[in-house]
Amino acid sequence: MSTEVSFELPGAALSAHRWLLACGPDAQSHPPLIAELYADLLGNDAVAVGGYLYERADAGGRDEANTSGTLDRLHGEWLPRVEALTTALGAVNTAQFNGDALTGLVEDWRAVVTGLHGDVVDPAERVAEEFIARFAARFGAGQRDDARALIEAIPSRASRRAAVVWEMSRLLRSQGSRLSQTFGPTGGQREYMELREHAQRDFPHAVPGYRQDVPSWSEDHAMVTRAVRTAAALPDAASPLEAQQRRLAQRNSAQAELAASANEPAVSGLMALLPAAQEHALAVDALAEPVARLVAAARAMWLGVGSRLVARGGLAEAADVFYLQRAEIVGSVGGGEGPGSAEITRRRAEHTAFEAATPPSILGAGVTA
Structure with missing residues (x-):
């Protein structure tokens, strides 16, 4: 039996505001535990709906933070704090895990997220947005993508990973009809x-x-x-390496266009702003692997807690822990009763249905069905 889902903000007070889907086309639906955690880490201007994160569009003006030297602050202060939090998560003794320990970890995590956004990511993003707006004002709204090409991180961690997968897929594809789990003892193998x-x-x-x-x-x-087998089904024209080369060519063309008009005050201002405008993409790329390690450490911690609850008979499998609320985890590790297997099954089915659904890009005030 299929599970029907709808994207409803939890309460009239929230519905009075406009909420934008976080991460846009890359948005992911998280199970209850993680959706609650991420919304909590982002503060009052974020809400989870169907496991997707939404950020308040009318949250008011952001504090004017220092928009210069964001990469220096990232590497000097914030990346070490991310690594320290990762170490702390990895050191959690799940046999002694309790509500106080969880509260302390979440508070530390929130401090890192708040600091990163307030001191690095958000200020750098504002500069990037200003650059795109000023570029479009001078060269035309249709040239916004050229502005983005100028400030992207090329290559990025994601593009480097895609390139490795693509190279593997071409080797697998070269085996012709033998798209099996393995192929013969060749140099290609x-x-x-x-x-x-x-x-x-x-x-x-x-x-x-x-x-x-x-x-x-x-x-x-x-x-x-x-991932390789999926890529192997794609034609050579879908190469991410060629896409990256096209993007670099677009960047070079846009740079040449800037240089050709460098004597104009508006363009010279853009050229002066460009290095700072590039810092947002570079910061996000620099954060990608450290944050991924942090997420991996958190996953291991939650699964450790889940295994403890399985041993007590509170869960059927360790991964069920992701379908609990934090308060339920605290109660369960303290000896209380959890929501039960039937409720876990219902939550899993609901999460699967939300994963398959297309989340609205906007919720709340002024949005018509």
Whole structure:
């Protein structure tokens, strides 16, 4: 029996505001535990609906933070704090896990998220948005994508990972009709395995949307194989390497257009702003792997708690922990009763239905059905 879902804000007070889907086309539906956690970490201007995160569009003016030197602050202060939090999550003794320990971890995590956004990500994003707006004002609204090409991180961690998967897929595709789990003792097989080791070594925590309820490449090596086999079904024209080259060519063309008009005050201002405008994409890219490690450590911690509850008879399997609320976890590790297997099954089915649904890009005030 299918589960019907709808995207409803939890309460009239929230419905009085407009809410934008976070992460846009890359948005992921999280199970109850993680959706609650991420919404909590982002504060009062975020809400989870169907496991998807929405951010308040009319939250008012953001504090004017320092918009220069964001990368220096990221590497000097915030990346070490992310790593320290990852270490703390990895050191949790789940046998002694309780409500106070969980509260302390969430508070530390919230401080890192709030600081990163307030001191690095948001200020850098404002500069990037200003650059795009000023570029479009000078060269035309249709040239916004050229502005984005100028400030993107090329290559990025994601594009490097895609390139490795693509190279593996071309080797697999070269086997013709033999798209099986393995192929013969050829030089191609040796090269394939070397690339696979490279993928798992350099991109071990590849997960979509920082989800904690799904394994990463380091935990489930078959994920790499599935990614490669999916890419192997694509034609050569879908190459991410060629797409990156096209993007670089677009960037070079836009840079030449800027240089040709450098004597104009508006354009010279854009050129002066460009290095700072590029810092947002560079910061997000620099954060990608450390945050992925943080997510992997959190997943291991939750599964450890889940295993403890399985041993007590409170859960059928460790991964059921992702379908509890934090308060239910605190109660369960303290010896209380959890929601029961029937409710866990219902929540799993609801989450699956939300995953399959297309979330609205906007919720709340002024949005008509």
